[in-house]
Amino acid sequence: MQTGNQELHVGPASPGVDAWRAGAPEPALRLPFEPSILTKGAEDRLVLAEAPPTAEAAGVRVEPFVNPARQLRLLARFPAGAAPRVNGEPAPRLAVLAPGDIFRWAGGGSFRLALYVRPAVGLTPGAVIGKSCPVCRMPLAAGSTCYACICGVAMHCERDSEAGLSCAPLSRECPVCRRPIVLAEGYIDPPVHED
Ligand SMILES: [Zn+2]
Ligand SMILES: [Zn+2]
Structure with a gap:
């Protein structure tokens, strides 16, 4: 069972996520969970570097987190004098960005944040064996395949209905948190606004 199956990617706002999907020559950058520094290289190409120990760096200090x-x-912490804008509006130097947001700083180049999901499908983890599936109410068995929603709930996920229950593939959303069930790896765009 995978955990941390969601990633934040950042890339050019234009031509956009469809082009990232198509494997554009400049693919989007995957943001690691550690703090890192985004700078603009030639022709406003984004460059990602490990954050230096100093708090004040030349680029934008970025760090994904789970709220x-x-x-x-x-x-995102923008450098002094960078005049950041998020979705066209002036933004504070220290800003929280959500998937779908478009941001720019210090002139030139607009960038978009996107959510990339790798489905959490795998063998039933020990912690949920014997708990009931929220879709069919039958217990989750050891050795069967299940899908874990990011809310923490697990449900049956056999791809082949001969092999067992296919509760996740047959459901559009998690019955507990109502988030969509995503079984295909890729970008969720337009993003789901849950706020
Ligand atoms: Zn089930
Ligand atoms: Zn859920």
Whole structure:
């Protein structure tokens, strides 16, 4: 069972996420969970570097985090004098960005934040064996395949209905948190606004 199956990616706002999907020559950057520094290289190409120990760096210091509602967000600290804008509006130097947000700083280049999901499908983890599936109310058995929603709930997920229950593939959303069930790896765009 995978955990941390969501990632934040950042790339050019234009031509946009469809082009990232198509494997554009400049693919989006995956933001690691550690603090890192975004700078603009030639022709406003984004460059990602490990954050130096000093707090004040030349670029934008970014760090993904999970908020209390278990949503992935990006804490961005723009350099002094960068005049950041988020979705066209002036933004504070320290800003929380959500998937779908478009941001720019210090002139030139607009960038978009996107949510990339790798489905959490795997063998039933020990912690939920014997608990009931929220879709069919039958217990989750050891050795069967299940899908874990980011709210923490697990449900049956056999791809082949001969092999067992296919509760996740047959449901559009998690019955507990109402988030969509995502079984295909890729960008969720337009993003789901849960706020
Ligand atoms: Zn089930
Ligand atoms: Zn859920």
